[in-house]
Amino acid sequence: MILEDYEIGYGTQAIIPLSEDKTMIYEEEGEYIVDKPANQIINYNCNYYGSSYDGRCEGTRSLTGFRSKLPIIIEESRNIIFFPTNSVRRKQSTWIALNKIASYHKNDKNSYIIFTDGRKIDFDISMFSLENQFYRATALKSKFLDRKLLDKNIEEK
Numbered sequence: 001m002i003l004e005d006y007e008i009g010y011g012t013q014a015i016i017p018l019s020e021d022k023t024m025i026y027e028e029e030g031e032y033i034v035d036k037p038a039n040q041i042i043n044y045n046c047n048y049y050g051s052s053y054d055g056r057c058e059g060t061r062s063l064t065g066f067r068s069k070l071p072i073i074i075e076e077s078r079n080i081i082f083f084p085t086n087s088v089r090r091k092q093s094t095w096i097a098l099n100k101i102a103s104y105h106k107n108d109k110n111s112y113i114i115f116t117d118g119r120k121i122d123f124d125i126s127m128f129s130l131e132n133q134f135y136r137a138t139a140l141k142s143k144f145l146d147r148k149l150l151d152k153n154i155e156e157k
Contacts, residue, residue: 006034008045010078013115015095028117049075063143071137083137085125098137104130
């Protein structure tokens with residue numbers, strides 16, 4: 001199915017560029033092609049959920065101290081966090097949902113991910129880079145959840 005716009009939801013697994021203006025979306029419910037670049041889909045969804053891409057990046061920097069290849073929180077209430085496989089300055093960066101990864105493995109020179117629904121997708125990213133990006137996204141999630149818990153405890157007092 002080809003879509004003009006796409007709203008990232010809890011079932012979104014990966015956003016993979018097919019060309020400069022077409023992107024494959026993998027969801028638990030199926031696969032979709034969107035007639036937009038992957039980074040534009042990410043930007044749209046940051047705005048859709050109440051921030052800008054730059055604002056999401058600044059939030060990640062503030063929480064983690066990371067400076068490049070930043071994971072971002074797309075939607076706060078459901079902890080939807082995505083991380084890029086490459087520098088986002090490259091138009092062909094793939095975005096992966098942290099909460100949908102069951103495991104990841106080495107595959108020759110690259111790696112693959114097994115998602116929580118059992119789907120396996122190969123990625124053009126080294127195991128070292130994938131582990132690093134997974135670590136960064138997990139660190140962001142941990143810092144974010146710690147902050148949410150702290151805020152909740154302050155509200156209850």
